[in-house]
Amino acid sequence: MIMSHLIDLDTVRVIWWGLLGVLLIGFALTDGFDLGIGALLPFVGQTDLERRVAINSIGPTWEGNQVWFILGGGAIFAAWPPLYAVSFSGFYLAMFVVLAALILRPVAFKYRSKRESQSWRDTWDWALFIGGAVPALIFGVAVGNVLQGVPFHFNQDLLSIYEGSFFGLLRPFALLAGIVSLTMLMTHGAAWLAVKTQGPVAARARAIGSVTGLVAVLGYAAAGLWLAYGIQGYHIVGAVAPNGPSNPLYTEVARGGSWLDAYTLRPWILIAPILGFGGLLLTVLGLRSRREISTLLFSKLAILGVISSVGLTMFPFILPSSTDAHSSLTVWNASSSQMTLFVMLVVTVIFMPLILLYTAWVYKVLWGKVTEADVAGNSHSVY
Amino acid sequence: MDISIVELSRLQFAMTALYHFLFVPLTLGLSLIVAIMETVYVMTNRPIWRQMTKFWGTLFGINFVLGVATGLTMEFEFGMNWSYYSQYVGDIFGAPLAIEGLMAFFLEATFVGLFFFGWDKLPKVQHMIVAWLVAIGSNFSALWILIANGWMQHPVGATFNPMTMRMEMTSFYDVMFNEVAQAKFVHTVSAGYVTASVFVLGVSAWYLLKGRHVELARRSIAIASAFGLAAALSVVLLGDESGYNAGLSQKMKLASIEAMWQTEPAPAAFTAFGIPDQANHKTRYAVHIPWLMGIIGTRSFDTPIPGINDLVKEAEGRIRDGLIAYDALMTYRADKGNVPADVKATFEQHSENLGYAFLLKKYVEDPRTATDAQISAAANDTVPTVWPLFWGFRIMAGLGFGFIGTMIYFFYRASFRRMKFPRGALILAVVMIPTPWIAAEMGWIVAEFGRQPWTVDGVLPTAMSVSHLSATDLLLTIAGFATLYTVLFIVEMGLMLKYIRKGPFQDVEETQTWNDAHETRLRGGAHAAPFAAPAE
Numbered sequence: 001m002i003m004s005h006l007i008d009l010d011t012v013r014v015i016w017w018g019l020l021g022v023l024l025i026g027f028a029l030t031d032g033f034d035l036g037i038g039a040l041l042p043f044v045g046q047t048d049l050e051r052r053v054a055i056n057s058i059g060p061t062w063e064g065n066q067v068w069f070i071l072g073g074g075a076i077f078a079a080w081p082p083l084y085a086v087s088f089s090g091f092y093l094a095m096f097v098v099l100a101a102l103i104l105r106p107v108a109f110k111y112r113s114k115r116e117s118q119s120w121r122d123t124w125d126w127a128l129f130i131g132g133a134v135p136a137l138i139f140g141v142a143v144g145n146v147l148q149g150v151p152f153h154f155n156q157d158l159l160s161i162y163e164g165s166f167f168g169l170l171r172p173f174a175l176l177a178g179i180v181s182l183t184m185l186m187t188h189g190a191a192w193l194a195v196k197t198q199g200p201v202a203a204r205a206r207a208i209g210s211v212t213g214l215v216a217v218l219g220y221a222a223a224g225l226w227l228a229y230g231i232q233g234y235h236i237v238g239a240v241a242p243n244g245p246s247n248p249l250y251t252e253v254a255r256g257g258s259w260l261d262a263y264t265l266r267p268w269i270l271i272a273p274i275l276g277f278g279g280l281l282l283t284v285l286g287l288r289s290r291r292e293i294s295t296l297l298f299s300k301l302a303i304l305g306v307i308s309s310v311g312l313t314m315f316p317f318i319l320p321s322s323t324d325a326h327s328s329l330t331v332w333n334a335s336s337s338q339m340t341l342f343v344m345l346v347v348t349v350i351f352m353p354l355i356l357l358y359t360a361w362v363y364k365v366l367w368g369k370v371t372e373a374d375v376a377g378n379s380h381s382v383y
Numbered sequence: 384m385d386i387s388i389v390e391l392s393r394l395q396f397a398m399t400a401l402y403h404f405l406f407v408p409l410t411l412g413l414s415l416i417v418a419i420m421e422t423v424y425v426m427t428n429r430p431i432w433r434q435m436t437k438f439w440g441t442l443f444g445i446n447f448v449l450g451v452a453t454g455l456t457m458e459f460e461f462g463m464n465w466s467y468y469s470q471y472v473g474d475i476f477g478a479p480l481a482i483e484g485l486m487a488f489f490l491e492a493t494f495v496g497l498f499f500f501g502w503d504k505l506p507k508v509q510h511m512i513v514a515w516l517v518a519i520g521s522n523f524s525a526l527w528i529l530i531a532n533g534w535m536q537h538p539v540g541a542t543f544n545p546m547t548m549r550m551e552m553t554s555f556y557d558v559m560f561n562e563v564a565q566a567k568f569v570h571t572v573s574a575g576y577v578t579a580s581v582f583v584l585g586v587s588a589w590y591l592l593k594g595r596h597v598e599l600a601r602r603s604i605a606i607a608s609a610f611g612l613a614a615a616l617s618v619v620l621l622g623d624e625s626g627y628n629a630g631l632s633q634k635m636k637l638a639s640i641e642a643m644w645q646t647e648p649a650p651a652a653f654t655a656f657g658i659p660d661q662a663n664h665k666t667r668y669a670v671h672i673p674w675l676m677g678i679i680g681t682r683s684f685d686t687p688i689p690g691i692n693d694l695v696k697e698a699e700g701r702i703r704d705g706l707i708a709y710d711a712l713m714t715y716r717a718d719k720g721n722v723p724a725d726v727k728a729t730f731e732q733h734s735e736n737l738g739y740a741f742l743l744k745k746y747v748e749d750p751r752t753a754t755d756a757q758i759s760a761a762a763n764d765t766v767p768t769v770w771p772l773f774w775g776f777r778i779m780a781g782l783g784f785g786f787i788g789t790m791i792y793f794f795y796r797a798s799f800r801r802m803k804f805p806r807g808a809l810i811l812a813v814v815m816i817p818t819p820w821i822a823a824e825m826g827w828i829v830a831e832f833g834r835q836p837w838t839v840d841g842v843l844p845t846a847m848s849v850s851h852l853s854a855t856d857l858l859l860t861i862a863g864f865a866t867l868y869t870v871l872f873i874v875e876m877g878l879m880l881k882y883i884r885k886g887p888f889q890d891v892e893e894t895q896t897w898n899d900a901h902e903t904r905l906r907g908g909a910h911a912a913p914f915a916a917p918a919e
Contacts, residue, residue, distance in 0.1 A: 060496030063451070067492045071484035073458045078481035081473025081549070088462030088469075089850035095463050096860045100867055103452040107871060110448040114878055156716060158548045159467045161851045245546040250719055336474045337544070337551040344478055351485040359489075362497050365504050380889050381502055 004342035010242035010332070012341040016079040017318070017331045019348060021311045023075055027068035028185065028303045034062040036189020038105065038132015039182065041125060044193060044204040048121060052113065052375045052383060055128070057196035059383045060366050062109060064359060069102070078344050082160070082248060082334040083319055090152050090162035091142060094169055098135045105131030113383045132189075133182060140181025143310055144174030144223075147259065148231055149322030154248055163323055173231065176223055183216040184306060187283055191299040195292045198369050206287045213284035220276060220306060224260075227313075233259040234320045234328060242332045251333045253325040262313050269312040275305025391857040392464045392849045395864065399456050400831070401824055402868050406450035408823050411525055411572050412579025412614070413443040414491075414518035419606060421514045425507050429901075430894045435599055436514070437502075438887040439583065444499060445878050449871060451492070456864070464857075468838050468848035474551045475541045475558060476531050483527035491520025525572050533564025535839050536830070537632040543734050543842075545715040550842060563632060566624040567830070573618035574826060577786050578819035580611025581812075584793060586883055588812035591804065596886050598898055601802045608793035615786040622783060622826075623679060633840055635698075636833040637680055638691045639769045640776045642666040646690040650677025655777075659769040664692060666773075691766055698739065699762035701841075705740030708733035709750055738842040745846045767835040771828055779825040782818050789815065 007015075037044075037058055045051030058065075077084040088095050108127035115121075148171060151164040190209025194202050237252040244250060263270055279302025286295030314320075319329040335341060375382055417440050424432035458480065461469050469477075494516040501510055534541075540557030541550045552558065584607040587600035638644075642659040643651065644666065653675035657666040680688045689697075711730035715722050742761040743750035753761070793812070796804050834840060838848040887894075 060500035061493075063496050064489065064493035066451075067484060067488045070455065070458050070488055071481065073462075074477065074481035074484040076477075077462065077469065077473050078477030081477055082470050084462040084473060084477070085466035085470040085850075088459055089464070089466035089852065092463055092850070092852060092856050093859065095459060096863060099456055099459060100863060102455055103867060103871075106448045106452045107874070110444060111874065111878060114445075114881075157467070158470055159851060160470070245544075245720065246549075247547045336477070337547075339555065340474050340478055340552050343552070343555045344481060347482050347485060351489075355485065355489045355493075359493055362493055365497065365501060378503075381499060 004339040007342060007345070008243070009338045009341075012338060012345060013242065013331050013335045015345060016335060016341055017311070017315070019345075020076065020080065020318075021308055023068065023072045024311075025304055025307050027072055028188075028307060029300055030065035031062070031068050032136075032185045032303060033189045033192040034058050034065050035132040035136045036185040036187070037193060038128045038130075038189075039136060039186050040189050040193070040205065040208060041128050041132070043208055044190075044201050046200070048118070049372050049376060050201050051121075051125060053197050053201050053370055053372055054193060055109065055112070056375055056382050057193060057370045059109065061362065063106070064362065066102075066106070075344070079336050079341060080318065080329075080334055081336060082158075082246070082329055086152055086160040086162075086319060086329065087142075087150075089160060090150060090164070091145075091169065092162075093166040094138055094142070098138050101131045101134040104128075109383060113379070136182045136185045137178045140178035141169060141174045143181065144177025145169055145171070146319055147177070147227065147310070147314070148173055149234070149255070149320045149328075151323040152321050153324035153327040156249075158247070158249070160327075173223070173226055176219055176226070180216055180219040180223060180306070183212040183219065184280070184303060187213040187216055187280070187287075188299045188303060190287060191283060191292075191296045194287060194290075195296050196370055198371065206290070210284045210287045213280055213287065216302075217277060217280045217284070220273075220280065224273065228258060228260050231259065233257045233261060234317050234325065236316070236330065236332075240316075240332065244332055246333055246335050246337070248327050248329055248333045251326060251328070251330065253320070253328045253330075255320075255325050259313050262315065266312070269309075272305050272309035272312050275301050276309055277305070279303070279305050387854055388852060388857065389846045389849050391854060391861065392852075393845065395464060395857060395861050396460060397831075398861070399453065399460060399864055399868075401827060402872075403450065403453040403457055404823060404827055405820060405872075406446050406453065407525075408571075408575035408578035408819065409446045409582060410443070410450045410521050411575025412577070412610075413439060413446065413582070414514075414521045415576065416579050416583060416606060416610060417443055418511070418514040418518040419610065420603075421511045423606075425511045430890055430897045431598055431602065434887045434890045434894045435603060437889045438599065439603070440498065440514075441882055442586075442879065444495075445875060445882065447495065449875050452871070453868070464850055464852070465838070465848050466850035468843060470549060471843055471848070472541075472550045472839055474549060475534055475538075478552070478555070479527045479531040479534075479558070483524050483531075487520050487522075487524035487527060489520075490523065491517050494520065522572055525575070526568050529568040529571055530559055530561065530564045532830075533561045533567050534558055535837075536567075536834060537561055537563035537628070538839050538842050543737055545712055545730060545734075546720045548716075550839075563625075563628045566621055566628050570618060570621035570625050571826075573614045573621060574819070574823050576614030577611055577618050578823060580607040580614060580790065581786065581815055581819045583607035584611065584789075585812045585814075585816035588804070588809040589883075590886070592806070592809050592813070599887055601797075604793060604802070604804075605797050608790055608797050611786070612790035612794045615783065615790045619780075619783045619787060622780070627680065627682060633834070634689050635691070635694050635765055635767070636772070638689065638694060639767050639833060640772045640829060641676055641688075642669075642769050642773045643676075643688065643690045644692055646687055646693045649681070649687045650674040650684045651680065651688045652676055653679070654773075657773070659773050661766075661769050691769075695762050695766060698765040699758060701736040701739040702742060702758050702761055704733050705736035705738065706743075706751060706753075708735075708737040709740040712737065713751075736841075738837070738839075738844065741844050741847050742836065744844070764836050767833055772833050775825040775828045775832070779822045779829060782822040782825075785815075786819065786822075 037054055041051060041054055045054045104127040108124040108131060112121055112124035152160050152162045154160055187209045190205040193205035232255050234253055234255055235257060237254050279298050282298035283295055283302055286298055316331040317328060318331060318334060321327040417436055420432055420439065421436040424436055494513045497513050498517055501513060505513065539561050540552060540554035542553050544551045583603050587603040590596045590600040641654055642657060644664040652671035652673045654666060655670045655672050657669035659666050677684065677688060708730055711726050714726045740750045742764060743753045743757060746757040746761065747753050792808065836844050836846065838845045
């Protein structure tokens with residue numbers, strides 16, 4: 001018997017669909033506050049020292065956090081090759097903008113404090129701001145586009161042909177999703193700053209975070225209403241073949257009904273939006289009442305709820321096509337082979353706990369507030 | 384299929400990969416050298432070694448971050464620019480990339496922050512372990528990316544599935560223990576170690592020339608020359624192993640590197656010099672070294688190495704065979720997989736050469752309608768442009784032997800001549816700093832340009848692998864990457880030079896105090912000149 005047949009294809013597909021969610025959520029939970037702090041940087045830090053405090057609150061850890069993003073790319077490639085191929089080539093210029101912004105960010109962290117000049121540092125502060133705000137916005141815009149359907153189809157060779165344009169991505173609903181994503185991550189960054197810093201930086205973070213948190217709640221609610229009344233859903237026509245070959249051309253898909261029909265089919269998934277709303281509101285309250293640790297926890301729950309609500313609502317769709325519904329990618333037609341999914345699952349089961357363990361250890365070593373005195377006193381070793 | 388899209392995509396990939404590979408080799412080697420220095424510090428408790436760790440660590444950090452930043456592009460560029468490739472081989476190629484993230488990137492990236500920020504927060508031994516984890520993490524990442532790349536050169540452990548129209552993994556073990564990948568891994572990391580050794584040697588030599596930071600420089604040379612010698616020997620030996628493997632799996636690449644147009648009687652001669660003439664399939668002004676090529680390529684005296692012309696003939700046969708598989712595949716497609724047993728059998732019998740039929744896609748929409756002239760043109764396409772391979776290889780190999788010589792010399796002077804280096808040798812070491820980068824970039828060109836016209840050797844032609852993009856898209860991103868990368872390069876070089884000029888700036892007083900005391904101890908009343916014992 002072949003080892004990889006220990007788990008049925010449909011089961012391992014669902015597991016990898018779940019792991020895709022875990023990776024996106026892991027990325028948003030960890031790198032999310034780095035992006036958020038980047039976007040907050042010009043507002044929470046008025047002086048160079050204040051900005052350095054904000055930067056050093058994530059100085060030793062942003063690099064590890066960023067790996068969630070890289071791993072996201074690698075894991076989508078390994079487990080969902082058609083998704084990797086269609087989305088990144090389709091969103092080509094948007095991906096370039098994200099990459100350019102994310103390339104600036106590590107360099108800005110590392111190089112900013114290597115010279116004294118104010119204009120040098122101001123330039124890198126801009127890079128950190130762009131490197132935080134732009135990806136946070138575009139990730140949301142991408143999710144918004146996915147919910148509306150993306151204009152692509154496969155030709156007979158299974159080459160994906162994208163029919164949209166860069167500016168075509170900036171549809172109103174997608175922009176709303178972008179705002180939710182940006183404000184949610186800014187709130188998360190503010191919650192982190194409230195834990196790791198003190199004085200004016202923490203105070204400004206709390207003030208800004210409670211506003212962005214409210215914007216995120218309102219935006220999330222508006223997006224929900226929009227989905228209910230303004231956007232059609234998708235469904236598979238005829239028999240669903242969860243063990244079918246990974247070939248999108250074999251599936252019959254039609255547009256119609258609402259995405260939110262999922263909540264009548266699977267009422268338990270209501271937990272996700274409840275977590276999203278509850279988490280965001282509690283984060284706002286927590287920021288106002290200075291409950292730092294629990295606020296960070298609430299913010300994490302909010303992100304967990306908001307991101308998983310998108311996935312659970314769309315299941316089994318992962319990338320629907322607006323111009324050729326049959327080309328839509330689903331959990332059942334866009335995965336890797338059973339062997340690859342199995343091998344990757346074994347590797348993940350071994351390494352993910354290790355990663356979480358040593359990451360937790362690093363955070364423990366670095367625990368404690370970053371103060372202006374720390375930063376000023378250790379100019380050689382900190383950013 | 385628009386040829387200009389293919390060419391532009393290749394240009395962008397080559398540009399971003401070659402640029403990324405400016406930073407990777409130094410990261411691979413310097414992470415290890417820094418960990419070795421810190422280990423010496425922990426063992427001897429001498430402050431100078433901590434200062435060395437911090438100083439080379441600072442330079443490591445400036446370089447490391449650009450490796451990370453430009454690596455982001457690599458992780459996503461396959462999907463952006465090579466979407467058909469990604470869809471066609473993602474089942475195999477994606478796995479090592481994801482494992483690279485899980486096993487290597489998390490390790491190095493999580494601990495690299497602690498390396499820089501943790502000096503006062505961790506006990507000595509723990510901090511040293513952190514340095515080693517960073518080094519191990521970077522080296523693991525080389526392992527997995529080269530397993531991915533090795534599969535493109537020598538696609539084992541996979542088969543084409545007509546139901547899903549793509550390659551699928553049949554044996555993870557074969558993919559992982561692909562002999563091409565293993566040889567490439569050791570060759571590439573050794574090249575990284577040589578790069579870092581030459582860098583440390585050159586910068587230290589510059590300090591000695593200037594009479595600055597002499598203690599730091601001498602000890603650094605001791606480490607760099609010993610480590611560099613081992614690495615330089617390994618890089619050449621494993622390069623030879625790669626050559627042998629190419630002889631087994633990529634005969635066309637080997638023949639092109641040698642500009643060997645005709646099959647020669649065994650053991651074939653090595654062409655030390657020559658001007659390849661692609662149009663006439665000739666090499667002008669060739670200078671031969673008898674027997675050498677046969678020995679490198681086949682490890683024997685009696686196995687002939689096939690020449691380019693014979694390989695083209697072979698390719699033509701494989702194209703015709705692949706067309707039978709292609710025809711069966713079209714039946715699969717039309718019937719959505721419900722095909723009679725005989726079609727299935729036909730397909731399986733010929734599917735090995737399916738990729739060769741795809742070579743015709745450049746000329747006709749349906750390869751089955753190709754004319755004889757087109758088939759012969761497609762067979763000719765299997766020959767890469769010879770001169771960059773011929774010369775790239777010779778520059779790389781020549782430099783490789785140069786590194787061995789340099790390292791032997793400095794190792795000898797450091798170990799047996801009391802660290803006395805003639806001025807000329809020090810100047811040479813400074814001048815040599817850029818050369819390992821030249822060798823590394825040449826190595827990339829030989830390996831990847833030599834893989835053409837395939838993205839996956841014999842399986843998927845490059846011309847078919849690209850995304851459906853417009854020339855405008857590509858020109859925009861090529862211009863964008865070029866601008867961004869140029870600016871970053873200038874910034875990085877500026878900082879690197881600034882911090883090299885500045886020299887060690889941490890733990891200065893403590894190190895100086897210890898050093899003065901150490902010198903007095905070494906003199907021990909006699910008037911012998913102080914020296915740094917390399918093995919301390």
